[in-house]
Amino acid sequence: MQLANRVLSLTPSPTLAITAKAKELKSQGIDIVSFGAGEPDFNTPNNIIEAAIDSMKSGFTKYTAAAGIPELKKAVIEKFRRDNGLTYDLNQVMITLGAKHALFNLFQAICNLGDEVIIPIPYWVSYPEQVKLAEAVPVYVEGKQENHFKITPQQLEEAITDKTKALILNSPSNPTGTIYTKDELTEIAEVCKKHDIIIISDEIYEKLVYDGMEHVSIASLSEDSYKRTFVINGLSKPYSMTGWRIGYVAGDSEVIKAMTGIASHSTSNPVSFAQVGAIEALNGSQEELEIMREEFDKRRKVVMTLIQDIPGLKAITPKGAFYSFIDVSSALNSGTKHYNDVDEWSTALLEEAKVAVIPGSGFGAPDYIRVSYATSLEQIQEGFKRIKEFILA
Numbered sequence: 001m002q003l004a005n006r007v008l009s010l011t012p013s014p015t016l017a018i019t020a021k022a023k024e025l026k027s028q029g030i031d032i033v034s035f036g037a038g039e040p041d042f043n044t045p046n047n048i049i050e051a052a053i054d055s056m057k058s059g060f061t062k063y064t065a066a067a068g069i070p071e072l073k074k075a076v077i078e079k080f081r082r083d084n085g086l087t088y089d090l091n092q093v094m095i096t097l098g099a100k101h102a103l104f105n106l107f108q109a110i111c112n113l114g115d116e117v118i119i120p121i122p123y124w125v126s127y128p129e130q131v132k133l134a135e136a137v138p139v140y141v142e143g144k145q146e147n148h149f150k151i152t153p154q155q156l157e158e159a160i161t162d163k164t165k166a167l168i169l170n171s172p173s174n175p176t177g178t179i180y181t182k183d184e185l186t187e188i189a190e191v192c193k194k195h196d197i198i199i200i201s202d203e204i205y206e207k208l209v210y211d212g213m214e215h216v217s218i219a220s221l222s223e224d225s226y227k228r229t230f231v232i233n234g235l236s237k238p239y240s241m242t243g244w245r246i247g248y249v250a251g252d253s254e255v256i257k258a259m260t261g262i263a264s265h266s267t268s269n270p271v272s273f274a275q276v277g278a279i280e281a282l283n284g285s286q287e288e289l290e291i292m293r294e295e296f297d298k299r300r301k302v303v304m305t306l307i308q309d310i311p312g313l314k315a316i317t318p319k320g321a322f323y324s325f326i327d328v329s330s331a332l333n334s335g336t337k338h339y340n341d342v343d344e345w346s347t348a349l350l351e352e353a354k355v356a357v358i359p360g361s362g363f364g365a366p367d368y369i370r371v372s373y374a375t376s377l378e379q380i381q382e383g384f385k386r387i388k389e390f391i392l393a
Contacts, residue, residue, distance in 0.1 A: 006132070006133055006135060007133075009132055010129050010132065010133070011125075011129060011362070013125050013126065013129075013362070014125060014358055014359060014361070014362035015036060015037065015038065015125060015358050015362070015370075018034075018036040018346075018350075018356050018357070018358055019034065019036040019037040019356070021350065021356065022034040022036055022350070022356035025350075025354070030354060031354055032350075032354050032355070032356060033354065033355045033356070033375075033379050033382055033383035033386060034355075034356040034375070034379075035355065035356060035357050035358075035370075035371040035372050035373070035375065035383055036356045036357065036358055036372060037372060037374070038174060038237070038321075038322070038323070038372055038374065039236075039240075039242045039372075039374055040237065040240040040242070040292060040296075040322070040374045041374055041375050041376060042240045042288075042292050042295075043240065044239060044240050044241050044244070044277075045239065045240070045281075045285075045288035045289075047280055047284050047285060047288075048239060048241065048277045048278075048280045048281045048284070049277065050280075051276050051277050051279070051280035051284075052273045052274060052276055052277035052280075053273075054276075055272070055273045055276035055277075056273045060272050060273055060276060061272055061273060062272060063268060063269055063272070064269045064270065064272050064275065065269060066260050066261075066263045066264040066267075066268060066269050067093075067094040067095060067256070067260040067263065068093075068094065068095025068096075068248070068269070068270055068275060069095070069272075069275050070090060071275075071279055072095050072246075072248075072275045072276075072278055072279050072282075073090050073093045073095065074090070075278070075279045075282040075283050076088075076093050076095070076248045076250070076282065077089075077090070077093060077250075078282070078283070079282050080231070080250060083206075084217040084219070084220050084231075085220045086217060086219055086220055086226070086231070086250070088250045089253070091253045091256065091257070092250055092251060092252070092253050092256055093248060093249070093250045093256065094248065094249050094250075094256050094259055094260055094263075095246065095247075095248050095270045095275060095278075096234075096246075096247045096248060096249060096263070096270060097245040097246070097247070097267055097270055097271075098234055098236060098245040098246065098247040099202065099204045099232050099233060099234035099236065099247035099248075100126060100247070101245075101247060101263075101267065102232050102234070102247045102248065102249040102259075103126070103127075103130055103200070103202070103232055104130050104133070105249075105259040105262045105263060106200065106230055106232070106249060106255070106259060107130050107131055107133070107134035107136065108133075108134050108259075108262050109255050109258040109259045109262060110165060110166065110198060110255060111131070111134035111135065111136035111165060111166075112135070112136070112165075113135045113136075114135075114136070114137060114163060115134075115136040115137065115163060115164075115165040115166075116136065116137045116138075116139045116161060116163045116164045116165060117131045117136050117137070117138055117139065117164075117165055117166045117167070117168065118139045118140075118141055118156065118159050118160070118164060118166070118167045118168065118197075119131070119138050119139065119140055119141070119168050119364075120140075120141050120142075120143050120149075120150075120151045120168070120169070120170075121140050121141065121142040121143060121149075121363070121364035121365060122143065122149055122173070122175050122176055122325065122360065122363040122364055122365040122368070123140075123168070123170070123363055123364050124170055124174045124175070124202070124363070125362045125363060127168055128140075128364075136165065137163070139159055139161075139164070140364060141155050141156065141159045142155075142364075143176075143178075145316065145327070148176070148178045148316055149173065149176040149178050149316075149325070150178055150180055150184060151188075153187040153188055153190070153191050156188060156191045156192075157191055160191075160195050160197065164195065164197055165197070165198060166197060166198035166199070166200055167188075167192060167197055167198070167199055167200065168200045168202065169185075169188070169199065169200065169201050169202065169218060170202040171185075171201075171202075171203070171215070171320075172205040172206065172208065172209060172215065172318075172319065172320025172321045173205075173320070173321065174204075174205065174321055174323060175323050175325045175358070175360075175363045175365075175368075175370040176316075176318065176323070176325040177318020177319055177320050177321045177322075177323050177324070177325070178316075178318065178319060178320070179209060179213050179215065179319045179320045180216075180218075181216070182214070182216045182221070185216055185218045185221060186221055188218070189218055189221050189222065189224070189225040192225070192228060193224045193225070193228070196228075197228070198228055198229075198230070199218055199219075199225065199228055199229040199230070200229075200230050200232065201217060201218050201219060201229050201230065201231050201232065202232045202233075203215070203217060203231055203232065203233050204232065204233055204234050204236065204237050204247075205237055205238075205320050205321040205322075206233065206238075206320075207237075207238035207289060207293065208237065208238065208293055208296060208320055208321055208322060209293075209319060209320040210293075210296075210297045210300060210318075210319055210320065211317075211319055213319045213320065215320070217229075217231055219231050219250075219251075227252070229251060230249055230250070230251035230252070230255070231249065231250045231251065232247070232248075232249050233247065233248055233249075234246060234247030234248060235247070235278050235281050235282075237321075237322075238289050238292075238293075239281045239288075239289060240292065241274075241277070241278070241281065244271070244274040244277060244278070245270070245271065245274065246270055246271075246274050246275060246277075246278040296322045296373065296374065298377070299322070299373040299375075299377060299380055300317075300318060300322070300324070300373055302373075302377060302380055302381070303324050303371065303373050303380060303384070304317055304324070306380070306381070306384040307324065307326060307384075309384075309388070310331075310384065310387060310388045310391060311330075311331070311334060311391065311392070312328065312330040312331030312334045312391055313326050313327070313328055313330075313331060313387075313391075314326070314327040314330070315327065322372060322373050322374040323370050323371065323372055323373070324370070324371045324373065325360070325363075325365070325368050325369075325370055325371075326368060326369050326370075326371060327367050327368055328342055328345065328367070328368065328369050329342070329367040331345070331391050332345055334391050334392070335391055335392050335393050336393065337393065341361075341366060342359045342360055342361065342366055342367060342368065342369060343359045343361055343366075345359075346358075346359040346369060348390075349387065349390055352390060353386040353387065353389065353390040354386065355383050355386050355387055355390070357369040357370065357371055358370040358371075358372075371383075
C-alpha cells in the first residue's frame, strides 16, 4: 500500500524507541539502567490525583470543549500572570493533549508548503518531524558548545530567508539543559521583529532551573514579542504528569481558533478529569514540585562529578531540565573496542553494559548522548559505573 509522501521522511522518535527497548529487556528479567526517558520517576502528587478521582466520582467523565474547560484556561491565565508577567484572555489560550499536541496543531495552523522554520541544534527530536508533517522545511542553526549550545542573533540573521515563517526556542532546553538569559532573548526578539518572524517558545521545563538561574519568557520582553510569540507549556515535567497528557498554548487568538478547529476534527478534547487534576496542579500547593526540583538538582551535581571521572566524556553543566548532554566522541576508540559513530557505541552500551542512553543523532548532534537524571541516585551511580567499565574494557 502506498504511503502519503508526508510520512515517508519521518524519523521515529529515538527517545521512545530506546525507552521501549529498555523496557522490553527489563521485562525479560535483564537488569537495565535506563537514562532514556524524559520522565520524572516520582508519582504525580496526591492532591492532583485526588482532585481527578473526585471529579470522576462526581460524573465529570464526558466530552468537554475542544480547547479545554474554562476553569483550566483561567488557571493557566493566572499562572502566566503570576509566573511570567503575561496577560491573556480566554480566547488566547488552548488546552491540549500534552505540549507536543500544542506544537503539532500550531505548525499545522501556521505553516504552508515550503515555509521555513528555524530550529536551533541541538533540538528536541519532534521539532523537525512536526515541521515536515506540516509540509514546511526545517532550517537548522547550530548552537556551539562554547556558547552553551545557544544560537546568536548573528546566526539567526544569516539563516533567515524570504521563506522564513517561524523560529523555535526551547529554554530550558531538551537535550542540553541550557537557558537563554533575558539579554540574549531580547536580542533574538529584535531580529524576529525586524524580519516579522513568529516565535514559538517551548517553556515546558521552566520550573526546573538551578544555580539561581531565572527563567524568562520571551513573550514578556515587549509588546511586539508578546504579539508574535506562542508560548507552549504543560504539566508533564514539573508535576510528573507525563501520562495525563495536559499541555497548553497561549498566543494570537485567530491562530488559537484555527488550532482549536484542528483539534475538534482530530482529538475532540483533552481528557475531562485530567483537566481537573491540572487545575489543582496549577492552583494548589507547589511544595511537591519544589521537592522534585531539589532532588533533580542533587542528581545533576552527582552526574557532573561522575562524568568528570570517566575518560573520553565531556559535558557542560546543565542549568535546567533534567538532562546532561555528553560529548562521547573521544570514547569511541578508547579501550580495546572501536566504533564508527555514537549510534553504534550507544547500541553496544545497551547490549553489553545494559545501559540505555539516547544517541545525539536524534537531536542533530551526532557526537553526543543524552542522559536523563530523572531516575534514582542509585541507578545513576550504577549506570555511570557500567559506562566507565564499558569505556575502559
